[in-house]
Amino acid sequence: MFDLTTRDIKYLAGVGPQKASVLNKELGIYSLHDLLYYFPYKYVDRSRIYYIHEIDGNMPYIQLKGKIVGFEPVGEGRARRLIAHFSDGTGVIDLVWFQGIKYILGKYKLGEDYLIFGKPTVFNGRINLAHPDIEDPAGVVLSNMGLRPYYNTTEKMKRGFLNSNAIEKMMAAVVQQIQEPLPETLPPHIITEHHLMSLTDALKSIHFPTNPELLRRAQYRIKFEELFYIQLNILRYSKDRQLRYRGYVFESVGDIFNTFYHRNLPFELTGAQKRVIKEIRQDIGSGRQMNRLLQGDVGSGKTLVALMSMLIALDNGYQACMMAPTEILANQHFETIKELLFGMDIRVELLTGSVKGKKRKEIHAGLLTGDVKILIGTHAVIEDTVNFSSLGLVIIDEQHRFGVAQRARLWSKNLQPPHVLVMTATPIPRTLAMTLYGDLDVSVIDELPPGRKPIATIHQFDNRRESLYKAIRKQVEEGRQIYIVYPLIKESEKIDLKNLEEGFVQICKEFPEYTVCKVHGKMKAAEKDEQMQRFINGEAQIMVATTVIEVGVNVPNASVMVIENAERFGLSQLHQLRGRVGRGADQSYCILVTSYKLTDDTRKRLETMVRTNDGFEIAEVDLKLRGPGDLEGTQQSGVAFDLKIANLARDGQLLQYVRDIAQKVVEHDPNATAPENETLWRQLKNLRKTNVNWAAIS
Numbered sequence: 001m002f003d004l005t006t007r008d009i010k011y012l013a014g015v016g017p018q019k020a021s022v023l024n025k026e027l028g029i030y031s032l033h034d035l036l037y038y039f040p041y042k043y044v045d046r047s048r049i050y051y052i053h054e055i056d057g058n059m060p061y062i063q064l065k066g067k068i069v070g071f072e073p074v075g076e077g078r079a080r081r082l083i084a085h086f087s088d089g090t091g092v093i094d095l096v097w098f099q100g101i102k103y104i105l106g107k108y109k110l111g112e113d114y115l116i117f118g119k120p121t122v123f124n125g126r127i128n129l130a131h132p133d134i135e136d137p138a139g140v141v142l143s144n145m146g147l148r149p150y151y152n153t154t155e156k157m158k159r160g161f162l163n164s165n166a167i168e169k170m171m172a173a174v175v176q177q178i179q180e181p182l183p184e185t186l187p188p189h190i191i192t193e194h195h196l197m198s199l200t201d202a203l204k205s206i207h208f209p210t211n212p213e214l215l216r217r218a219q220y221r222i223k224f225e226e227l228f229y230i231q232l233n234i235l236r237y238s239k240d241r242q243l244r245y246r247g248y249v250f251e252s253v254g255d256i257f258n259t260f261y262h263r264n265l266p267f268e269l270t271g272a273q274k275r276v277i278k279e280i281r282q283d284i285g286s287g288r289q290m291n292r293l294l295q296g297d298v299g300s301g302k303t304l305v306a307l308m309s310m311l312i313a314l315d316n317g318y319q320a321c322m323m324a325p326t327e328i329l330a331n332q333h334f335e336t337i338k339e340l341l342f343g344m345d346i347r348v349e350l351l352t353g354s355v356k357g358k359k360r361k362e363i364h365a366g367l368l369t370g371d372v373k374i375l376i377g378t379h380a381v382i383e384d385t386v387n388f389s390s391l392g393l394v395i396i397d398e399q400h401r402f403g404v405a406q407r408a409r410l411w412s413k414n415l416q417p418p419h420v421l422v423m424t425a426t427p428i429p430r431t432l433a434m435t436l437y438g439d440l441d442v443s444v445i446d447e448l449p450p451g452r453k454p455i456a457t458i459h460q461f462d463n464r465r466e467s468l469y470k471a472i473r474k475q476v477e478e479g480r481q482i483y484i485v486y487p488l489i490k491e492s493e494k495i496d497l498k499n500l501e502e503g504f505v506q507i508c509k510e511f512p513e514y515t516v517c518k519v520h521g522k523m524k525a526a527e528k529d530e531q532m533q534r535f536i537n538g539e540a541q542i543m544v545a546t547t548v549i550e551v552g553v554n555v556p557n558a559s560v561m562v563i564e565n566a567e568r569f570g571l572s573q574l575h576q577l578r579g580r581v582g583r584g585a586d587q588s589y590c591i592l593v594t595s596y597k598l599t600d601d602t603r604k605r606l607e608t609m610v611r612t613n614d615g616f617e618i619a620e621v622d623l624k625l626r627g628p629g630d631l632e633g634t635q636q637s638g639v640a641f642d643l644k645i646a647n648l649a650r651d652g653q654l655l656q657y658v659r660d661i662a663q664k665v666v667e668h669d670p671n672a673t674a675p676e677n678e679t680l681w682r683q684l685k686n687l688r689k690t691n692v693n694w695a696a697i698s
Ligand code: ADP
Pocket: 267, 268, 269, 270, 273, 296, 297, 298, 299, 300, 301, 302, 303, 304, 425, 449, 450, 554, 583
């Protein structure tokens, strides 16, 4: 078989060891196969010729046909350049060269027909084309010219004479070598059923499409394949897991759950909470091990859903464990849950880094005897010394702070892996969730408890401090509490801390009659907790902080969130911060303070925040603005997608489509043995072997 993966790029005509080394380092291209999978980032239509009288300085690359009517060298020394006046009968335009002047003068002649190609720009009020491509139009058949590919290159590549043009030439040489079809990477039944181009045609056409329709079909085929294998990989893993492990069966909803529901529950569940609890019940009663992601905007009442799921585990004779990313949050969950379970005979314990000595031993022992029914804690709960008598359900709160590896450690706490419910307030757009957590089922709480007033969000420039302070004073006088948050970004930590300290001093000066507390990540845990506690118990009216308060803390009396330098926060982070207020019945405010100078993207972020409180809408905008690689949660989970052509923000529909196909394949061929799928499983194995990122997706 014709195998391009084994052909070293350096033996391609015109490449050689030096250029090959640049390609290795800059783009990770080693073989002809790698090169072929380096796709153009844009195409320019060369089947059409423009007239000079129709062009302006804002056009993309264009093609003209005409004659050079005169050369004119201008400038001296470094400003020296050559101008050629070019005419097509409808007007005259300047072609400009800054280098290679002698060569140009020797090569091109006045009065001959040329086809020229370049991007118009405006200089000194005149339109010109700098360093255009020039060809002899004789023999050029426009309809065969098709679309011309453009490739991204780096500075180092350009210095090594590897510009887009050079890549195009190399690509043409590779395509030329493909005389027989490449090994197909999708089985015939999928190709026919979904009307896909063959791999060979697609690869040829994606570099050198003869018309836009062919390009579209080539791109579709390659995107299809890229997304399809990601989904197949995930679904295969979860099928494997399903076949290998049985889940504990929580058959009944019993006394504990019912007592809580009928006697203790302080309010009516929202419709969304009821629906999600039902989904969870079905899952944990099915005999399948549950792996479920619970998404719900901040304040949507996830804790209650977690608790009620844990009670079902207890009803069936199992223990439950809930893990939070910080000590403060674990504490808060512990307090909340103890309060909710008031009067019920259920032993709940808290295990964090600060639980030591005798108390810790007691908890360890209680877990082993099964006397401790619910364990709440931080990372401390996954230490090897913590063992359960019958752990049946694990809840992970604010998931994005936990990695895949930590999830796996929890699995080993019982003979069979316990059911896992992962909760997150970072709304992940559907397309991304399907790719990131494709093995998890997703439940969504899309409804806030009744009586909440939507938070009013205001954008204010930082030269209007007075009105800001007036608003703060008014709220505090009404008995409310205020957060003031400063950015903290690793690279400029010192400057940021200085900003925070200065802000703190200024606020203390401005509001001498109030108590102001201060929290930042550089503080010792105990000190941080103490400051936080002063705010939680109402002793301090104003808290000046960095983003350490971002996750989970619940202070219903806090009604104003001021975010300083809001331009330096990402959208989802702004939304998370805003979610710290608006938890009580009073009208809450979020004030985004920025400087006057804003980029378009920042403006868009701020507008989005002002316009909507809907976390999912915000997540979608965020995905479009930043791309999936940057989204919160993606780095921490160890998955960095290296999509070559598909785009999660744009190709959501295709992703859903290929997921359904992959699902069918896995259902019909659960053991991966069907002969018609041989290509699929072989290709999947290859991909798992070659692409490090794939391993992390499980
Ligand atoms: P999150 O989803 O952000 O973790 P919480 O679970 O902390 O939200 O809930 C936020 C607040 O809403 C809590 O004070 C909780 O008691 C309250 N709450 C939860 N469910 C309901 C409900 N159905 N009706 C009224 N209040 C509720």
